[in-house]
Amino acid sequence: MQLITIQPETLFQALADETRLRIIRLLVVADKEACLCELVDSLQEPSYKLSRHLKILRQAGLLSSQKEGRWVYHRLVTEPSYLETLYATVQALPDGDQVYQADLARFTERIRLREGGRCRVGILSDDLKVENK
Amino acid sequence: MQLITIQPETLFQALADETRLRIIRLLVVADKEACLCELVDSLQEPSYKLSRHLKILRQAGLLSSQKEGRWVYHRLVTEPSYLETLYATVQALPDGDQVYQADLARFTERIRLREGGRCRVGILSDDLKVENK
DNA sequence: ATAATAGTTGCTCTATAGTGCAACTATGCA
DNA sequence: TGCATAGTTGCACTATAGAGCAACTATTAT
Secondary structure (H helix, E strand, O other): OOOOOOOHHHHHHHHOOHHHHHHHHHHHHHOOOEEHHHHHHHHOOOHHHHHHHHHHHHHOOOEEEEEEOOEEEEEEOOOOOHHHHHHHHHHHOOOOOOHHHHHHHHHHHHHHHOEOOEOOOOOOOHHHOOOOO | OOOOOOOHHHHHHHHOOHHHHHHHHHHHHHOOOEEHHHHHHHHOOOHHHHHHHHHHHHHOOOEEEEEEOOEEEEEEOOOOOHHHHHHHHHHHOOOOOOHHHHHHHHHHHHHHHOEOOEOOOOOOOHHHOOOOO
16 A cells, blocks of 8 residues: 555656666666666666665656665566556567667676576676775 | 658657646547637637637647637547557546546536537637736 | 675765746637 | 737746765675
8 A cells, every 4th residue: 555645747757767767668678677687687777876765766657676685676566556557668668779688688698697487686787886995 | 641750759748748638538538620719718728828828739749720710629530540549548538637528518607508509609618818008 | 803895875066957937929700 | 010928938046855974784604
């Protein structure tokens, strides 16, 4: 049950950003949940950036996030039912420069590293890791 | 045929504004075209404001506008087909504070003044008229 | 305990979006 | 021919959104 009502504009505002659309579209098409590090490797974007966008999607009621130890799994929210219609639209959008296709390809590769369906490795793309001095 | 490809984000950006959602929702639910002055009286917003929002919707590929004498009629674009799905979502959105319902009520009343299906009067809400000194 | 790492967030900066006012164009009517 | 009016747009102002950096928390493994 959702106590505070989310404004319709907020919903569309959440999708009005390329990075967030890539996240949503990936989760819609792959029909899977994903943790941040898997998204970092799939979208090739820094974790702090994705973390913030995930928060915006969560606040818009599109995503639910569950912590499991070190990892946080993000999945699409499917209620209320018009969200399913919305995801159908997202899935039907053109992929002019094959960005989504490339994201999905990396994601598919990446989740092959899961053990028992759970993520067991961190960020693999060296250039996206945050180094602790 | 659409020569320049509209980015998916642009589509959602266009809907990420209360005024523009009111316009789209009104046209979806009423299943009618409307001219600016009818929209001004229905949404109770100044014409310069709506005119700009209509332009944004047009540029996003959601609206087509045709001039007929003094009046410009705006109608929803239905191609490509995922736009229909998008409108279905818009129609299914909650109307918490009955804003859309009130807009529709005023619009229904307003288009009763048409003659032969065409708008024959201008802005009726005195407080929204732009006075020429 | 300590180090490594998954993830988050405060801060600053820059770009862009929305508003209102006022001036503008274009069309029809007296 | 000139006026009223449907509609558009340049300008200035303000608010907000997104990015990057760096510091932070929390959890696991050694």
